Amino acid sequence: MSDVRIHNLAISLDGFATGEPQTAEAPFGHAGERLHEWMFATRFWNEMVGAPGGTAGADNAFATLHGHGFGAEIMGANKFGPPGWQDDPDWTGWWGSDPPFHTPTFVLTHRPRPSIEMEGGTTFHFLDATPAEALRRAREAAGGLDVRIGGGPTVVRDFVREGLVDHMHLVQVPIVLGRGVRIWDGLEALETTYDIEATSTSSGVTHLTFTRRR
Amino acid sequence: MSDVRIHNLAISLDGFATGEPQTAEAPFGHAGERLHEWMFATRFWNEMVGAPGGTAGADNAFATLHGHGFGAEIMGANKFGPPGWQDDPDWTGWWGSDPPFHTPTFVLTHRPRPSIEMEGGTTFHFLDATPAEALRRAREAAGGLDVRIGGGPTVVRDFVREGLVDHMHLVQVPIVLGRGVRIWDGLEALETTYDIEATSTSSGVTHLTFTRRR
Numbered sequence: 001m002s003d004v005r006i007h008n009l010a011i012s013l014d015g016f017a018t019g020e021p022q023t024a025e026a027p028f029g030h031a032g033e034r035l036h037e038w039m040f041a042t043r044f045w046n047e048m049v050g051a052p053g054g055t056a057g058a059d060n061a062f063a064t065l066h067g068h069g070f071g072a073e074i075m076g077a078n079k080f081g082p083p084g085w086q087d088d089p090d091w092t093g094w095w096g097s098d099p100p101f102h103t104p105t106f107v108l109t110h111r112p113r114p115s116i117e118m119e120g121g122t123t124f125h126f127l128d129a130t131p132a133e134a135l136r137r138a139r140e141a142a143g144g145l146d147v148r149i150g151g152g153p154t155v156v157r158d159f160v161r162e163g164l165v166d167h168m169h170l171v172q173v174p175i176v177l178g179r180g181v182r183i184w185d186g187l188e189a190l191e192t193t194y195d196i197e198a199t200s201t202s203s204g205v206t207h208l209t210f211t212r213r214r
Numbered sequence: 215m216s217d218v219r220i221h222n223l224a225i226s227l228d229g230f231a232t233g234e235p236q237t238a239e240a241p242f243g244h245a246g247e248r249l250h251e252w253m254f255a256t257r258f259w260n261e262m263v264g265a266p267g268g269t270a271g272a273d274n275a276f277a278t279l280h281g282h283g284f285g286a287e288i289m290g291a292n293k294f295g296p297p298g299w300q301d302d303p304d305w306t307g308w309w310g311s312d313p314p315f316h317t318p319t320f321v322l323t324h325r326p327r328p329s330i331e332m333e334g335g336t337t338f339h340f341l342d343a344t345p346a347e348a349l350r351r352a353r354e355a356a357g358g359l360d361v362r363i364g365g366g367p368t369v370v371r372d373f374v375r376e377g378l379v380d381h382m383h384l385v386q387v388p389i390v391l392g393r394g395v396r397i398w399d400g401l402e403a404l405e406t407t408y409d410i411e412a413t414s415t416s417s418g419v420t421h422l423t424f425t426r427r428r
Contacts, residue, residue: 013229013398013404013410013422014229014396014398014401015227015228015229015398172412172420174405174410174411174412174422175403175404175405176398176401176402176403176404176405177402178398178400178401178402178403179402182228184227184228184229184390184392186392187228187390187392188390188391188392188393189389189390189392190227190389190390191388191389191390196227196388196418197388197418198386198388198414198418198419198420199414200412200413200414200420204410204411204412205412206386206412206414206420208227208388
C-alpha cells in the first residue's frame with residue numbers, strides 16, 4: 001500500500017501555517033514569504049525554479065523529499081487560488097502553464113468544475129468529497145506511488161485527524177505570527193499515534209517529522 | 215544592570231506550558247509530568263533533589279543555567295499553590311521547608327499576606343503589583359544579581375509583553391496538549407526584538423532561546 005505524506009509545511013513558533021488575510025497579492029497574509037525563506041535558499045528550490053546554486057545541507061535534504069515517489073497530490077481550495085477563484089472560469093492555479101506537480105492533482109472544493117490538463121503532466125481534478133473519498137480517488141490515480149497532501153493547513157488537519165496520514169513533515173520557523181490558520185487545532189495527543197523527531201538546522205528552523213506507528 | 219531571565223519553561227508543540235484543570239493533585243492538569251521528563255533525566259535535576267546520576271549533555275547544560283547568577287525570583291500566584299491557596303493561612307508553597315529558590319522570592323497575588331522566611335535562604339514576599347513595580351522590588355532585593363521570572367506562563371507572557379525580559383529559554387516537548395495555558399498569545403512579532411535560536415537534542419526536545427537585541 002502506498003503512503004500518504006505531507007512535506008515542507010512551514011509553521012511559525014506559535015503554529016500558524018499562514019497569516020491573514022489571504023489575498024491574491026499576499027497568499028500567506030501578513031506572514032509574507034517569511035515562512036518559506038529557509039526553502040528558497042535550498043538547491044531543491046533553485047532546481048525547481050531553474051536557478052543555479054542553493055544550499056545542500058539538512059534543509060535541502062528535508063525539502064527534496066517533497067518531490068520523490070508521488071503519483072498524486074490532494075490540495076484544498078485555499079491552496080489552488082485566492083478567495084473567490086471559483087467565480088473565475090479562467091483561473092488555473094498560481095503556477096502558470098507548467099505547474100510543479102507533474103501528476104494528477106485533486107483540488108477539494110464545494111464547487112467542482114471540469115478537469116484541466118496542464119503542461120508537464122499535471123492535471124487538475126476538482127472534487128467535492130470527504131478526505132477518505134478524495135484519498136481513494138487519488139490512490140487510484142497514483143499508480144501505486146504515494147499520495148501527497150499538499151495543504152493548506154485546514155486540509156492537512158482534516159486528513160491527520162481522520163487518521164489518513166503516514167508521514168508529516170513540518171518546518172518550524174522562528175517567528176511569532178500571532179494570527180492566521182493554526183496547524184495544531186484539534187490534534188491533541190498526536191504523540192500517541194506518531195513517533196516525533198525534531199531536527200534544528202543552522203538556518204534557524206526546526207524540522208519536525210511525524211511517522212505513524214505501525 | 216542585572217538581567218531578567220526565564221529558564222526551563224517547558225511547552226508542548228502547540229505552545230501550552232500547562233494542561234488543565236490545574237489542581238493540588240495535578241499542578242499541570244492533563245499534561246501530568248510529560249512536560250518535564252526531559253529535565254528529570256538531567257544531572258541538574260538529580261543534584262537538586264539529592265539523587266546521584268543524570269545526563270550531562272545539552273539538556274543538562276541548558277537546565278543548569280536556571281540556577282546560576284540569580285538574586286531574586288518573581289512568580290505568579292498559580293505557581294505558588296493550587297487554586298484557592300490564598301484561603302489557607304498555613305500554605306507555604308509546594309516545596310517543603312527548604313524551597314529550591316534560596317533567594318528573596320516575590321509572589322504576585324491580589325491578596326498579599328505577610329512575608330514568610332523559609333530555610334535555606336528563601337523568603338517569600340507577596341505583592342499586588344504591576345510587572346514593572348514587582349521587578350523594581352526584586353532588583354532591589356537581588357543585590358546586583360539577575361532576576362528570574364519563574365512562571366507560570368501567564369506571568370511570563372506579561373513580563374515579555376512589557377519588554378522587561380532579557381533572556382527567555384523555552385523547551386519544546388514533542389507532545390500536543392490541545393488545551394491549557396498557551397505561552398504565545400499576545401506575543402506576535404517577538405522575532406523583531408529577540409534573536410531566536412533553536413537546538414534539538416537527542417532526548418527529543420528542542421531548546422528555544424530568545425536573546426533581546428541591544
